[in-house]
Amino acid sequence: MTTRTTTTTRNTTPRAADGARRGVLAVDEGTTGTRAGVVLDSGAVDEVFYQPIRVSHPDPLSVEQDPMEIWTATLDVCRRALNHAREEGVEVTAVALTTQRATAILWDRVTGLPLLPAVVWQDRRYAREMLAYEAEWDQVLLARTGRPVGSRAPYLWAARQIERRPEVAAAHREGRLLFGTVDTWLIWQLTGGATHATTATNACSTGGYLLREHAWDLEWIGHQGFPTQLLPDLRADDADFGVTDADTLGVAVPLAASMGDQHAALLALGGLRAGDGMCVYGTGAFVDVTTGAEPALPRPDISGVLAQPGWRQGDTTRYSLEGYSPTIGSALRWLCDELGMFGSPREIGELAAQGRRGTRRNRPTFVPALAGIRVPLWRPEATGALTGLSLATTKADIARAVLEGIAHSVADLVDGVAATMGAPFRQLTVGGGVSGSDQLLRIQADLLGMPLERAADSATASLRGSAYLAGVSTGLWSSLEEVVHAQPAGQTYQPELDEDDRAEGRAAWHALFGDHLGEPLPRVDPPRADPAHDGPQTTAPPAAGTPHRDSRS
Structure with a gap:
């Protein structure tokens, strides 16, 4: 199936009353x-x-x-x-x-x-x-x-x-x-x-x-x-x-x-409410989500997801969770620069659109664990892999496998953060250089089973976030909501894969690791629309299992 994309815009903040910039x-x-x-x-x-x-x-x-x-x-x-x-x-x-x-x-x-x-x-x-x-x-x-x-x-x-x-x-x-x-x-x-x-x-x-x-x-x-x-x-x-x-x-x-x-x-990309999250695809991938006025503490059975203040404004803290995968953009550069398999990351994205879909029995799989696995368990000894090759494998098939491997790794981060939060993401805004691949984001939306919005100006998000906080404190804007909601929306990617196919693909991915990752994390379903509720419905997390830890935090 083809993933639909839509582009919308929002109003921008007017100039000051005196016309000064x-x-x-x-x-x-x-x-x-x-x-x-x-x-x-x-x-x-x-x-x-x-x-x-x-x-x-x-x-x-x-x-x-x-x-x-x-x-x-x-x-x-x-x-x-x-x-x-x-x-x-x-x-x-x-x-x-x-x-x-x-x-x-x-x-x-x-x-x-x-x-x-x-x-x-x-x-x-x-x-x-x-x-x-x-x-x-x-x-x-x-x-x-x-x-x-x-x-x-x-x-x-x-x-x-x-x-x-x-x-x-x-x-x-x-x-x-x-x-x-x-x-x-x-x-x-x-x-x-x-x-x-x-x-x-x-x-x-x-x-x-x-x-x-x-x-x-x-x-x-x-x-x-x-x-x-x-x-x-x-x-x-x-x-x-x-x-x-x-x-x-x-x-x-x-x-x-x-x-x-x-x-x-996180702030600039719209993470103002509990359940609002972001993923920045760069050298690695960071997944952050706002959890609200109380911290959602890490679970002992999920390694690599850390609790932290999202931001502290005056005497009030809004908390967040964060998970990280080290080899996303670096895996693309490795394939291009070190192995010479592709001319550029852009070429990988273009070829991936031509790659075959189907069961993993007739197409390749790429695991971008070039520096170990961090979420849901820390496995520093894990290595990358390219498997399932045959004489029928094409370069386009490998390109698609690369993007699917990245998307599965990010889905693991989202699942780990959501399970730690005990609630689903309300929304997920994505950015970073690697997010420029339309094909990657189509695959990502399918594997997550939720829509993604690629921010209109993700490259300056970290610049803008601190500026928004400073501008509110000095009277340039009345609130964070005023300035954040005034920014133009980006492109939205809707999932098109049905739930059975999505579940089958995720199960096949986790099967690649055998017993190394333990049981897959329970699915935290996307929220139903509830305009009266200003945060995700929280549920108690599953009972903690054997303690594991993340030694690189």
Whole structure:
């Protein structure tokens, strides 16, 4: 069957009554580059400026960046965006930050210079040491921080530097040492050293954030040897972080919001109500869903789904769940660049439309587990596979198998997140570079049995999310709903596969893994329309099975 697609539009926010154009300077500091652009009062981004950032790998386990390069790249793109705004007659009324999460930095408050390279969120140098904490701490942390011990170790890393490096120890002894994640570093720089703070959506990814209390988990952080007096001030995502330093940035305006990247994207892509979710298809795939005013805690029988604040606005937190698959876009690049099987990811999508459907007995299957499986169980030893080949197999058949494998992997994420939430997704908005494939999204809608909307401007979602929060706090918009609902809708993909065929396809996929994944997760059916209800009907999750954990969170 052919999947129908539809495109709709929504009204846009009008200009201010005086006719002036206003906007928020938004920064998106990612792992490999920094972007900045002015988000206008319509909610759209004017023009985006980009500067790449180097990532170094001193050894197989270490991942580092230069904090000064992060800062100078951020300053460069901000100045270019501000110059463009002036040329276009746009008044910038606030600044908003979106940043990579859990990348840690130590610096000297007197000189303003970093003492060491930043340790990036992907770093695994202390993963083995963290294993020693699992038996005692995993269940404790799952209940109060929404994630297990994991392998990220920003606090253990900082404690080791204070212990072993004389220059760091001296700065600590003399009261000159500052610690923070990338958001803290940029807030401090942009305010001329006036504010040393972080936010809920950044703190949570370090593993030291108490979900319900909006506070540091001092017991766990201190247990790793970290001096807790070095922790930055913990604030809401839309807090008043002070005024930007005019001598540094060129303007003195409120720094009015700071968010982690996936949280900002969830907000911009419409995740305002419980059950509203998103999937960003990039190098990997992130599936996030808003769960409401109370956290939906991880289940011990579903690994890799983490609880976190979706965003904290004033004194109110809206919580979310997140699942992640590491090899989506990277699998496409591997097939194209390393194996040379296809000329480009676009070619895979075009050929996939010609590939055969039918039972798995007469066509190939691709499993994109090139870096293990994370959801619903963590299986780091799992490997990718291309099976079911015969002399009748065509290149188009393989292309279709690749997209189906990606779609099944994302369906596993959605099923894992929904089962953890104990309720279905209300809606799912998708974005990211790989979501540009119409054929992939047709397959995805069929395997999920629910419609998908590809966002009209998913590439700037993380920029826009923090800007929306800043704009509401400074009066540019009256509410998040006003600006989010004013954005144009994208293309919608309706499922066309009947339920029996969908169930058969999903069962065949899980059968590929034998007993490695245990029993498939129970199906959480899409919700029936209920306009009077502002969230999904929640049901109690099935009883927990044998505990499993995700050591890469």
